[in-house]
Amino acid sequence: MKILRDLFKDYRFTLSFSVLLILLALAIVAHFSPDDPALTGAVPRDLKPSAEYWLGTDSKGQDIFWQAAFAVRNSLIISVIAGLLSRIIAILVGMVAGYVGGMTDRVLMFISDSLLVIPLLLILIMMAMLLREYMNLLILALLLAVFGWAWDARVIRSVILSLREREFTQTAILSGTGTVELVWKEYMPFTMPLVFSTLINNMAWAIGLEMTLAILGLMNVNIPTLGTMLNWALAYQAILLGRWWWILTPVVLSVFLFVALYWLSVSISEYLDPRTRTQRVGT
Amino acid sequence: MNFLKRYLIPRLVQYILVIFLGITAVFIIPRLLPNDPVAAMIGVMQARGAQMEPGAMEVAINALKEMYGLEGSWWEQYVAFWSRLFRGDFGVSFFQFPTTVNQMVARAMPWTLGLLLISTAINWTLGNIVGGLAGYYSRRRWSRLLDAIAMVIRPQPYYIFAFMLLLVFGYFIPWFPVAGGTDLGRKLVFNWVTIQDILHHSFLPAMSMIVLGAAINFQTMKLIVQNVNAENFVQYAKLGGVTESRIVGKYVIRNAVMPQITGLALSLGQIFSGALITEIVFSYPGLGTLIYNAIVNGDYNLIMGITVYSILGITTMMLALDLLYPLFDPRVRYT
Numbered sequence: 141m142k143i144l145r146d147l148f149k150d151y152r153f154t155l156s157f158s159v160l161l162i163l164l165a166l167a168i169v170a171h172f173s174p175d176d177p178a179l180t181g182a183v184p185r186d187l188k189p190s191a192e193y194w195l196g197t198d199s200k201g202q203d204i205f206w207q208a209a210f211a212v213r214n215s216l217i218i219s220v221i222a223g224l225l226s227r228i229i230a231i232l233v234g235m236v237a238g239y240v241g242g243m244t245d246r247v248l249m250f251i252s253d254s255l256l257v258i259p260l261l262l263i264l265i266m267m268a269m270l271l272r273e274y275m276n277l278l279i280l281a282l283l284l285a286v287f288g289w290a291w292d293a294r295v296i297r298s299v300i301l302s303l304r305e306r307e308f309t310q311t312a313i314l315s316g317t318g319t320v321e322l323v324w325k326e327y328m329p330f331t332m333p334l335v336f337s338t339l340i341n342n343m344a345w346a347i348g349l350e351m352t353l354a355i356l357g358l359m360n361v362n363i364p365t366l367g368t369m370l371n372w373a374l375a376y377q378a379i380l381l382g383r384w385w386w387i388l389t390p391v392v393l394s395v396f397l398f399v400a401l402y403w404l405s406v407s408i409s410e411y412l413d414p415r416t417r418t419q420r421v422g423t
Numbered sequence: 424m425n426f427l428k429r430y431l432i433p434r435l436v437q438y439i440l441v442i443f444l445g446i447t448a449v450f451i452i453p454r455l456l457p458n459d460p461v462a463a464m465i466g467v468m469q470a471r472g473a474q475m476e477p478g479a480m481e482v483a484i485n486a487l488k489e490m491y492g493l494e495g496s497w498w499e500q501y502v503a504f505w506s507r508l509f510r511g512d513f514g515v516s517f518f519q520f521p522t523t524v525n526q527m528v529a530r531a532m533p534w535t536l537g538l539l540l541i542s543t544a545i546n547w548t549l550g551n552i553v554g555g556l557a558g559y560y561s562r563r564r565w566s567r568l569l570d571a572i573a574m575v576i577r578p579q580p581y582y583i584f585a586f587m588l589l590l591v592f593g594y595f596i597p598w599f600p601v602a603g604g605t606d607l608g609r610k611l612v613f614n615w616v617t618i619q620d621i622l623h624h625s626f627l628p629a630m631s632m633i634v635l636g637a638a639i640n641f642q643t644m645k646l647i648v649q650n651v652n653a654e655n656f657v658q659y660a661k662l663g664g665v666t667e668s669r670i671v672g673k674y675v676i677r678n679a680v681m682p683q684i685t686g687l688a689l690s691l692g693q694i695f696s697g698a699l700i701t702e703i704v705f706s707y708p709g710l711g712t713l714i715y716n717a718i719v720n721g722d723y724n725l726i727m728g729i730t731v732y733s734i735l736g737i738t739t740m741m742l743a744l745d746l747l748y749p750l751f752d753p754r755v756r757y758t
Contacts, residue, residue, distance in 0.1 A: 152574075253437070258445040259737050261696035262714075262730040267452055269718055269726060348580045352700050355582070356718055370586070374704070379594055379601055391586045395579055402578030 147411055156403035159396050167213035173206040177364045189385050196385040199376045208389050210364040212397070218281045218350050218365070219343035225285035226292070227339055231331070233289065234296025235323060239304060249297070252290035260287055261352065268358035275360050280353070284346045292338040296331055303327055333412045340405040344398055351394065366390045366397075431746070438742045445734040449727060450504050454497070482521075513728035518720040524728035527713060532732075535709030538625055539698050542632040543691075549633070550640025551683055555676055557641065558648025570645065576638040581697030585631035585704045592627060599627045602706035628705045632698060636690070643686060647679040688744035692737050 147153045175182040181201035189196040195204040237248040267283060268275060303309065303326075312322050347366065353359055354367025361368045369390040373379075378386040507513075513524035557566040576584070593601035600623065651657060652675065660670050702711030710729060717725035 250437075250440070254441045254444050257441050257692070257738055257741060258448075259692055259695060259730070259733045261699065262726075262733050263445070263448055263452070265714065265718065266449065266726060266730060269721075269723075270453055344578065351580065351582075352696070355700055355703060356715060358718065379589060382594065384590055384594060387586060388590060391583055391590070394583050395587075398578040398580070398583070399575055403574070406574075 143411075147407065150407040150411065152403040153407035153411075156400040156407070159400040160404065163212050163393070163397060163400070164216070166209050167216055170206070170209035170213045173209060175203060175206055177202075177207060177210040178362050186383060195389050196383075198372065198386045199378075199383065200372065204386060204389050207364050207369060208393060211366045211369050211390060212393060214277055214363060214365045215347050215350060215367070215397070218277055218284070219346040221278070221281035222284035222288060222346040223339050223343040225282070226288040226342055227335055229285065230289035230292040230296055230338070231335060233293040235300055235327070235331075237293070238297040238300025239319070239323065245297075249294070252293050255287065255290035261349075263287075264349065264353065265356065265358065268353050268356075272358060275358065277363060277365075280350060280359065281346070284349055288342055288345060292335075292342065295334065295338060299331055299334060300327060303330055333408075337405045337409040337412070340401050340408070344401040344405075347394070347397065347401075366394050434742065434745060438738060441738055442734060445738070446505075446508065446731060449730055449734075450501060453723075482515075508731065513731070514724045516717075516722055516725045518716075518722050524724050527725060528710070528728055528732055531708060531710045531713040534707060535698065535702065535711065538629060538632070538702075538707065538709060539694060542629045543636065543687075543694060545629075546633045546636030547640055547683075547687055550637035551644045551680065553637070554641035554644030555648050555671075555679060558645040558679070559652065559671060559675065561645065561649050561652075566645075569641065573638040573642050576635060577642060579635065580700075581631055581635055581694075582700040582704050584635050585628065585701045588627050588631050589704060600624055624705075625707070628701050628707050631701055632694065635697075636694065639690070640683065640686075644679060644683060647682060648675055651675050651678045684744065684747075688741045691740055695733065695737060 148157075170177075179202070183193065183197045183201055183203050185197060185199055185201045187193055187197040193203055193205065195208060197203055198207070233248050233252065237245040264283065264287065268280075271279065271283075308326060309322070312326060317326075350359070350365055351367035351370065354361070354365055354371050355374065357371060359365065359368055359371075361371055370387070373383075373387040373390070376383075376386075378384070511525065515521050515523050516527055519527065553569065557569050560566050589601060592598050657670060657674055660674060698709075699711030699714060701707070702709045703715050706712060710733075714726065714729055716722070717729070
């Protein structure tokens with residue numbers, strides 16, 4: 141509780157926390173939508189924002205407000221699944237590489253370096269293109285989880301490397317603590333805060349990649365996400381035809397989402413360790 | 424000798440291994456996925472077959488089979504795959520038959536490369552100079568204001584920022600064209616009007632990358648300079664009466680710019696991914712739009728060609744920057 145109270149002293153934390161709560165509320169409200177999000181022609185087409193249709197309607201005959209609510213919900217679902225799963229991989233790889241060291245470390249770090257160097261987007265495009273008919277929220281989240289752990293595994297590894305050199309590790313080993321227990325009880329508390337802040341960054345990354353793939357038309361475009369909304373708006377030439385409200389809604393929502401996630405992660409990691417700021421911003 | 428053994432050779436080995444892994448992934452992925460790419464692609468082509476001459480279709484199917492190399496064992500396919508790559512042969516594009524993949528990539532590449540190189544150069548220089556100054560004068564009001572602006576711009580993906588620029592300067596205040604690399608139907612002749620037209624069309628996409636990239640470089644540089652400022656040797660120099668401009672020029676900047684050069688290498692890959700969607704947003708005639716069209720048309724050869732070229736391009740750029748690094752930083756001795 142004290143931690144939370146301290147965090148709320150940072151205006152960036154308070155602001156971004158509130159914005160995320162509002163977006164979360166929007167995502168929950170989606171369940172009370174009067175229309176099925178996949179249904180087209182439910183409302184008159186191409187209406188400007190009005191009292192009846194708060195954010196206007198699009199060229200497919202859908203209420204943009206409800207589409208946006210579903211979009212936020214689905215984008216958040218993808219990012220949470222991808223973020224949590226890739227955390228598990230990152231923690232495992234980082235800990236094993238850092239703790240075991242030697243050849244294992246070299247191989248694991250080579251794999252993660254390769255993932256960082258290869259133009260990942262293009263490999264993802266190839267996979268998504270061939271998987272297109274199977275592509276749904278879960279498959280996409282799994283795909284992003286498999287590719288999203290490399291940088292964070294490196295960060296966790298470096299923490300473990302320094303923990304391993306500390307005295308308490310020696311004491312624990314000499315007093316007969318098993319490896320699993322040592323890692324779980326002694327190392328986890330040190331890495332958890334870090335894992336949490338990388339989780340937030342990774343969620344933003346996943347939302348961004350979902351949008352990228354969706355704009356390319358590699359998602360099932362009938363599932364509303366922030367990306368597929370942009371895809372439809374582009375496909376219907378919303379800007380050329382002057383339907384700015386259609387394109388503005390997903391853009392503004394994503395700006396809020398990205399800024400909120402970023403500020404949340406900055407304020408948390410600064411609270412945890414002011415000195416790490418340089419490293420984090422450098423990533 | 425130590426330099427060779429401890430640095431150059433491992434780095435070169437890494438370079439070759441990464442390319443090898445990346446291209447092997449390009450080979451394996453389609454074979455691990457649950458659908459048959461040839462059948463799928465032929466299905467797509469037959470659905471559009473009316474647009475193709477009958478002879479062309481047959482050639483395309485054969486090219487497709489040959490390119491996938493689905494005859495023989497995986498090992499034989501793999502060897503054949505590499506031997507084609509070594510000849511730089513990616514086959515023909517199916518939907519712009521009989522244009523080869525190489526021709527299409529060559530046509531799109533200058534646009535992407537020009538946009539990327541110029542905007543990266545500008546944003547890196549601009550971000551580092553302004554960031555360096557803001558770090559040195561970090562208590563001034565303008566420095567904090569810039570920091571606050573960077574905090575809002577930085578987290579956004581390039582294309583989201585591009586959409587905003589497009590709405591504001593393409594639609595609400597129509598100063599710039601909303602699509603294309605030049606006016607429709609303009610022939611690419613080398614004269615001032617053409618150049619002006621190209622610059623006019625590339626302004627918004629370039630801006631999206633320059634402003635965002637500059638915000639990122641600004642933030643990093645500002646923090647590094649703040650840290651260097653706090654170090655002992657700078658404090659000593661100040662106490663010793665070394666002039667301010669000399670401290671900034673000789674001590675602070677030199678020490679701060681090194682990590683930024685490494686950062687440049689790492690950010691290349693990210694800029695590249697962002698630039699692809701930015702191109703689509705502006706219908707800019709570069710690699711991004713080419714990829715988009717290839718996906719829409721299911722042109723697998725084209726996607727694979729672009730992927731392989733990008734793997735080669737990005738890893739080579741990173742290698743070059745890594746090897747140039749010791750030229751800038753005398754402290755890196757590789758001993």
